[in-house]
Amino acid sequence: MGVIFRDTLRALVRTRALYIWSLIFPIVLSTMFMFMFANLDGERAFDPVPTGIVADEAWDASPFAAVVDDLAAPGDDQLLAVRSFPSAEEARSALTAGEVAGVFAVPEAGAAPELWVAPGSETGATLGADDVNRTILETVADTYVRDADLLAAVAAEDPAALADPGRLEAAFSAGNGTEETSLTHASPKESVRYYYALFGMAALFGAQIAVFAVCQTQPNLSPLGARRALGAVGRTRTLLATLAACWLVSWACLVAAFLYVRFVVGVDFAGRELWCVAGLAAAALVACALGTALGALPKIDFGSKTGILTGVACLLSLFAGLYGEPCMELADTVARQFPVLSGLNPAKAIADMFYSLYYYDGLDVFAAKVAVLGLMAAVLFAVGALFMRRQRYASL
Amino acid sequence: MDEYSAGPTGPARAAGEAQAARAAVGPVVAVDNLVKRYGDLVALDHFNLTIEPGEIFGLLGPNGSGKTTAINCILQLLTYDKGTIRLFGEPMAPTRYDLKRRIGVVPQNVALFEELTVRENIDFFCALYVSDRRERARLVDEAIAFVGLQDYVKFRPRKLSGGLLRRLNIACGIAHKPQLAFFDEPTVAVDPQSRNAILEGIRAMNERGCTVVYTSHYMEEVEEICSRIMIMDKGRSVAVGTNAELKAMVGVGERIFIEVAALDEGTRARLATLPHVRHVAYNEPELTVHCEQGAHNVSDVMGVLAAAGITCGRMYAEPPTLNDVFLEITGKELRD
Numbered sequence: 001m002g003v004i005f006r007d008t009l010r011a012l013v014r015t016r017a018l019y020i021w022s023l024i025f026p027i028v029l030s031t032m033f034m035f036m037f038a039n040l041d042g043e044r045a046f047d048p049v050p051t052g053i054v055a056d057e058a059w060d061a062s063p064f065a066a067v068v069d070d071l072a073a074p075g076d077d078q079l080l081a082v083r084s085f086p087s088a089e090e091a092r093s094a095l096t097a098g099e100v101a102g103v104f105a106v107p108e109a110g111a112a113p114e115l116w117v118a119p120g121s122e123t124g125a126t127l128g129a130d131d132v133n134r135t136i137l138e139t140v141a142d143t144y145v146r147d148a149d150l151l152a153a154v155a156a157e158d159p160a161a162l163a164d165p166g167r168l169e170a171a172f173s174a175g176n177g178t179e180e181t182s183l184t185h186a187s188p189k190e191s192v193r194y195y196y197a198l199f200g201m202a203a204l205f206g207a208q209i210a211v212f213a214v215c216q217t218q219p220n221l222s223p224l225g226a227r228r229a230l231g232a233v234g235r236t237r238t239l240l241a242t243l244a245a246c247w248l249v250s251w252a253c254l255v256a257a258f259l260y261v262r263f264v265v266g267v268d269f270a271g272r273e274l275w276c277v278a279g280l281a282a283a284a285l286v287a288c289a290l291g292t293a294l295g296a297l298p299k300i301d302f303g304s305k306t307g308i309l310t311g312v313a314c315l316l317s318l319f320a321g322l323y324g325e326p327c328m329e330l331a332d333t334v335a336r337q338f339p340v341l342s343g344l345n346p347a348k349a350i351a352d353m354f355y356s357l358y359y360y361d362g363l364d365v366f367a368a369k370v371a372v373l374g375l376m377a378a379v380l381f382a383v384g385a386l387f388m389r390r391q392r393y394a395s396l
Numbered sequence: 397m398d399e400y401s402a403g404p405t406g407p408a409r410a411a412g413e414a415q416a417a418r419a420a421v422g423p424v425v426a427v428d429n430l431v432k433r434y435g436d437l438v439a440l441d442h443f444n445l446t447i448e449p450g451e452i453f454g455l456l457g458p459n460g461s462g463k464t465t466a467i468n469c470i471l472q473l474l475t476y477d478k479g480t481i482r483l484f485g486e487p488m489a490p491t492r493y494d495l496k497r498r499i500g501v502v503p504q505n506v507a508l509f510e511e512l513t514v515r516e517n518i519d520f521f522c523a524l525y526v527s528d529r530r531e532r533a534r535l536v537d538e539a540i541a542f543v544g545l546q547d548y549v550k551f552r553p554r555k556l557s558g559g560l561l562r563r564l565n566i567a568c569g570i571a572h573k574p575q576l577a578f579f580d581e582p583t584v585a586v587d588p589q590s591r592n593a594i595l596e597g598i599r600a601m602n603e604r605g606c607t608v609v610y611t612s613h614y615m616e617e618v619e620e621i622c623s624r625i626m627i628m629d630k631g632r633s634v635a636v637g638t639n640a641e642l643k644a645m646v647g648v649g650e651r652i653f654i655e656v657a658a659l660d661e662g663t664r665a666r667l668a669t670l671p672h673v674r675h676v677a678y679n680e681p682e683l684t685v686h687c688e689q690g691a692h693n694v695s696d697v698m699g700v701l702a703a704a705g706i707t708c709g710r711m712y713a714e715p716p717t718l719n720d721v722f723l724e725i726t727g728k729e730l731r732d
């Protein structure tokens with residue numbers, strides 16, 4: 001059994017074609033993601049927005065001043081870089097000159113704050129940094145106005161507690177402010193979800209390793225399988241040793257891709273790298289099980305099985321939201337409306353497993369996701385075993 | 397295989413030794429009334445086979461006659477519709493690993509790990525029978541020397557020539573020193589030199605006490621190494637016996653070829669009426685005379701020609717072949 005494990009491992013490691021899907025693919029795709037998200041995430045890291053304020057008496061009297069002060073407090077989460085102008089005119093000329101992205105002013109004591117942006121450039125007319133900066137300022141102003149009453153009441157007692165920049169920041173990163181940021185373990189970044197979905201797809205592609213190896217153990221699937229069945233080693237032991245080797249190779253490929261994504265692409269895993277590697281072991285197990293079930297199908301050659309696997313992996317990844325924002329929305333919608341269906345998707349389960357590490361403080365959700373993956377693996381292995389339980393065949 | 401110095405012994409001696417062992421053990425392979433169907437096609441039709449210890453048993457039959465099917469049924473890879481199979485006196489089943497441990501198989505189609513080297517491949521298959529690492533290392537070395545692949549141990553199969561690949565295929569099947577070995581057409585697509593080396597190796601194994609089942613559709617090979625031969629056709633055994641027994645069975649004798657300048661009808665008729673002559677054909681300038689077994693066929697024919705005053709050119713006679721036997725029984729050539 002040890003020899004079967006060793007030699008299967010050897011053979012798999014030397015079968016270069018298997019790396020294309022299991023290793024090269026996630027590395028290439030994550031590299032593409034890195035360039036695609038470079039701009040987006042750069043902005044979302046909130047380089048402080050150059051902001052002008054008209055620091056007159058009305059401003060000083062407004063609770064909004066305290067909010068802006070706090071948003072401008074130096075630190076990692078500094079949102080605004082504030083320049084004070086004694087008069088509205090000076091502020092406007094700085095705005096026209098492009099020195100600031102926008103100007104906040106309070107027209108009269110007790111009034112709501114206003115936001116001035118450069119004339120002739122409505123939001124959406126341009127793309128890029130200016131646009132994003134303006135959006136940030138608009139959101140700051142809107143959020144304040146929306147909650148003005150509350151803010152005013154609280155500000156009277158404890159302005160610092162109220163003007164929590166994290167709260168506003170979260171409002172941007174979560175898109176529509178729907179996520180409960182107080183639960184968040186790390187500051188959420190939308191792009192990580194694509195990388196997590198990528199691991200779902202990489203794991204599914206990794207199933208090819210098991211498809212390949214399983215075909216080589218079954219008499220009805222390959223001449224080599226027939227020959228091996230003549231030996232004095234039981235079929236179950238052969239299969240177990242083979243699958244152990246497949247699992248190890250799948251896992252190694254995923255871990256290698258993970259290290260690349262973590263340290264070269266620089267994706268944030270909320271400092272839980274070891275848990276991620278453990279989670280990848282579960283993902284590799286599902287990959288092996290899927291490969292076993294698919295590999296065991298009789299009367300279909302290896303090439304066709306690879307084709308089927310590619311199709312399945314691409315489809316399931318669609319519902320894990322891999323292919324961009326509309327796709328992610330689709331995945332979220334499906335997950336909300338058909339939770340069971342979505343729960344059966346191993347690609348989604350693997351992506352969710354990572355997200356649970358990233359998003360939640362505790363490990364309960366992660367453990368639950370791993371358990372689900374284990375269950376999926378068990379079912380898929382059982383399906384494979386059903387096809388492989390035959391000892392003799394009507395024809396080879 | 398060259399360095400393996402097999403003595404000039406052959407099937408005769410092996411069969412003799414087998415005689416002694418036979419009484420004690422009984423047949424190594426006993427197949428009784430085996431029927432195997434692929435859908436409507438009857439691949440084995442009440443097939444019987446008994447192989448005694450120490451034999452090199454030849455299964456000779458044209459393509460599709462059921463040789464491989466018979467072996468795969470015996471080895472329990474295939475289901476069968478009817479019949480019993482006993483190996484070493486015990487009923488064979490897919491999980492009889494104790495019996496499988498004593499068997500070696502060289503399949504018709506080369507089946508190896510593409511990604512493992514020559515040595516690793518042999519070691520892998522040997523490990524399916526022998527778990528002790530040190531013993532295995534020794535067996536693998538022996539097998540490599542046995543098939544003469546010493547210079548290629550680090551090669552992957554795809555870098556080996558067809559003949560070397562066949563040798564590797566053989567080494568993987570017999571490294572564990574089985575007591576019973578099946579060779580399914582091991583010499584297909586192999587040059588004469590490699591072929592001789594392979595046959596030599598099989599003989600050597602047999603001398604060490606291994607019972608061999610050898611399938612082929614090359615009658616020359618089978619005649620050369622097999623102590624007993626079964627001729628198969630359409631899933632049935634049409635004749636079993638030693639080479640000489642088979643030829644005696646159908647009574648075919650030699651074929652005589654003589655170059656003659658011209659042959660008149662009278663002489664031709666006289667030749668045809670000679671006691672052991674079955675058929676006379678003249679295709680200028682070659683005269684062919686098919687004979688039954690007889691002690692002085694050649695001199696009889698030459699006598700008639702001399703009496704007619706015909707001068708003869710080149711003359712040679714071919715002894716009967718298994719093809720003649722096959723032709724006699726089935727009415728068709730063994731090889732088309």
Ligand SMILES: Nc1ncnc2c1ncn2[C@@H]1O[C@H](COP(=O)(O)OP(=O)(O)OP(=O)(O)O)[C@@H](O)[C@H]1O
Nearest residue numbers: 395396434439457458459460461462463464465466
């Ligand atoms: N898997 C299969 N399905 C259907 N028919 C088959 C199958 N395998 C073999 N046959 C048929 O069974 C018969 C016996 O085939 P088999 O392979 O045993 O012949 P063979 O004597 O080994 O021939 P060869 O000398 O070509 O190897 C043939 O007619 C063949 O077409």
Ligand SMILES: [Mg+2]
Nearest residue numbers: 463464465504
């Ligand atoms: Mg055959």
